Amino acid sequence: MIDKxxxxxxxxxxxxxxVINELVYxxxxxxxxxxxxxxxxxxxDSDYRELYENIGYELILKDGFAFSRSLxxxxxxxxxxxxxxxxxxxxxxxxxxxxxxxxxxxxxxxxVSDHLLEQVETGEKRDILLACGLxxxxxxxxxxGLETRNIAYRNAKGKLVLTAAGQGFFxxxxxxx
Amino acid sequence: MIVSTDKTLIVMIEHKQVxxxxxxxxxxxxxxxxxxxxxxxxxxxxxIGSISEERDQKRxxxxxxxxxxxxxxxxxxxxxxxxxxxxxxxxxxxxxHFDSGRLxxxxxxxxxxxxxxxxxxxxxxxxxxxxxxxxxxDDLLVVIFERLRNAQARIKQNVSSLQGQAERLSKIVEEHNxxxxxxxxxxxxxxxxxxxxxxxxxxxxLQFLNERENLKLGLPALTAVExxxxxxxxxGLPGISQRVLFAKNSIRSYAKDVETIRKTLERYxxxxxxxxxxYDCIETAFNQLRDEFQLLHDGKLxxxxxxxxxxxxxxxxxxxxxxxxxxxxKLDWHDIDHAQCFDEHLRVExxxxxxxxxNALAKFSDEDTSDLKERTLxxxxxxxxxxxxxxDISASHEDIHQYVHEYLxxxxxxxxxxxxxxxxxxxxxxxxxPLRPEFELNTITYNGLCLEYFPLALExxxxx
Numbered sequence: 001m002i003d004k005x006x007x008x009x010x011x012x013x014x015x016x017x018x019v020i021n022e023l024v025y026x027x028x029x030x031x032x033x034x035x036x037x038x039x040x041x042x043x044x045d046s047d048y049r050e051l052y053e054n055i056g057y058e059l060i061l062k063d064g065f066a067f068s069r070s071l072x073x074x075x076x077x078x079x080x081x082x083x084x085x086x087x088x089x090x091x092x093x094x095x096x097x098x099x100x101x102x103x104x105x106x107x108x109x110x111x112v113s114d115h116l117l118e119q120v121e122t123g124e125k126r127d128i129l130l131a132c133g134l135x136x137x138x139x140x141x142x143x144x145g146l147e148t149r150n151i152a153y154r155n156a157k158g159k160l161v162l163t164a165a166g167q168g169f170f171x172x173x174x175x176x177x
Numbered sequence: 178m179i180v181s182t183d184k185t186l187i188v189m190i191e192h193k194q195v196x197x198x199x200x201x202x203x204x205x206x207x208x209x210x211x212x213x214x215x216x217x218x219x220x221x222x223x224x225i226g227s228i229s230e231e232r233d234q235k236r237x238x239x240x241x242x243x244x245x246x247x248x249x250x251x252x253x254x255x256x257x258x259x260x261x262x263x264x265x266x267x268x269x270x271x272x273x274h275f276d277s278g279r280l281x282x283x284x285x286x287x288x289x290x291x292x293x294x295x296x297x298x299x300x301x302x303x304x305x306x307x308x309x310x311x312x313x314x315d316d317l318l319v320v321i322f323e324r325l326r327n328a329q330a331r332i333k334q335n336v337s338s339l340q341g342q343a344e345r346l347s348k349i350v351e352e353h354n355x356x357x358x359x360x361x362x363x364x365x366x367x368x369x370x371x372x373x374x375x376x377x378x379x380x381x382x383l384q385f386l387n388e389r390e391n392l393k394l395g396l397p398a399l400t401a402v403e404x405x406x407x408x409x410x411x412x413g414l415p416g417i418s419q420r421v422l423f424a425k426n427s428i429r430s431y432a433k434d435v436e437t438i439r440k441t442l443e444r445y446x447x448x449x450x451x452x453x454x455x456y457d458c459i460e461t462a463f464n465q466l467r468d469e470f471q472l473l474h475d476g477k478l479x480x481x482x483x484x485x486x487x488x489x490x491x492x493x494x495x496x497x498x499x500x501x502x503x504x505x506x507k508l509d510w511h512d513i514d515h516a517q518c519f520d521e522h523l524r525v526e527x528x529x530x531x532x533x534x535x536n537a538l539a540k541f542s543d544e545d546t547s548d549l550k551e552r553t554l555x556x557x558x559x560x561x562x563x564x565x566x567x568x569d570i571s572a573s574h575e576d577i578h579q580y581v582h583e584y585l586x587x588x589x590x591x592x593x594x595x596x597x598x599x600x601x602x603x604x605x606x607x608x609x610x611p612l613r614p615e616f617e618l619n620t621i622t623y624n625g626l627c628l629e630y631f632p633l634a635l636e637x638x639x640x641x
Contacts, residue, residue, distance in 0.1 A: 017501035069498025085493025
């Protein structure tokens, strides 16, 4: 049975191009389940999948996160995905080169500081970002491309941490390569 | 000055950290038991530098002098050409025993030696006449038990070492603060060390302790010991056989400890492998992205963008189609009672609509009245024009105003004094004879209005 209020919240999130994660970081530093993800998960087959298909969207429910995509593949279909991938790859490779573990990016009480992001944004990486159409500073692009879409968040220390969606991308990388 | 062996050893033990550091150096180098003299004196100088009393400094310098150590029999080698020294193995072993974390694990080769010993014992026993009192058998029995004790001791030491190492290294990994770069480096090193211990020591020890291990040559160590016990039992020596079985069970009991260590370390080994895999994958994926970017290097880079459909962006396609929809939401799912909303709309809008309608009607009515008045006036003017056209006025008339007044009053409905002036105008335009004003002022009063005028007299016959 669909929860009307949650359904409206989910719709707003998806139409704004945002991901809904299973767990959400709380101000007290804990990770709590997101009721909207549970709502989607529990009613995916019975209601939501068909509902979104009927209005021209594909509802993607992955392990730990969900989002919707338009069934019309226009010119910008892959642009956002390319930018997200570039940002994530630059950050992950950057912190590795500085000597940190990848877990720095995925552990909710650790995270990557703005200072590290500035160190990561070196010559070649800057050029790659430009070639992907990311012209602002890495910190600003991360905010626009990852944080507003719920692919990453800032923890209580103000450091950048990947959500399940961000980690989902790296699961693809670790499985693919 | 030569210091005696016992006193030298006591001082060495009092300052054991120097020798534990040297053992760490040996373990890190993995190049046998040789220590460069420069490394040795570096540690000793650091120790002496930390002591304030000059007398103590001098005493320590003498005790830790290489010549003194050699005289005390604590060095087995002092190679001046290569500038290296080797401590006697009992010295190194002694310090290793002070810290189980520094005990040396048994390598595959050392375990193989222990296994071979047991197989050799069995082989010799089978060749020998088993009879107590027989010199050859008695000598062999001594060797058999010596080998068993050696195996017990070595395995025990090995397990202690593995436990110590596992504890020390796992502590480093568990206390790892991901934000701290130095700790991250130490943890990465600890994980590498765990991986090495796991592969080179833990698994071979478990193989050594496995009685069913399938080997190309000979029997597993414990199986060989079991057979030794059987041979002795069959030869009517159950007491000795029992001692051998006790020794075997003692060795086998360590299998449980080693299995526990294996399970503990396996978690870190998996962590190490996972991190290595992650590192390699990110490196490879980034290099692919960089290569794709470098293909754009064809001179000027202006307006050169990567193609989002390129194969290098395959992993990111899980987010394909994710974007903010650029339109207003077509569905209105807000929690609104539309019937109530419509009623409210009618309540507010209907009065407005009625007012608007009334105003519009009123305006239309005003315009209509105005038109009617204008039209009536127009008709009246035309009537006056017509009447004045029909008017026959005598040529000798002295007061035209009075004449027209009486004429129109008689002929025109709703006559007013204003109509008199309108009639005069039409009369002037009709007659050709001039109108002469008289030098006097007359008055006509009609219907509440009064007109004062200079009377006009017609000169001559009126003609059109």
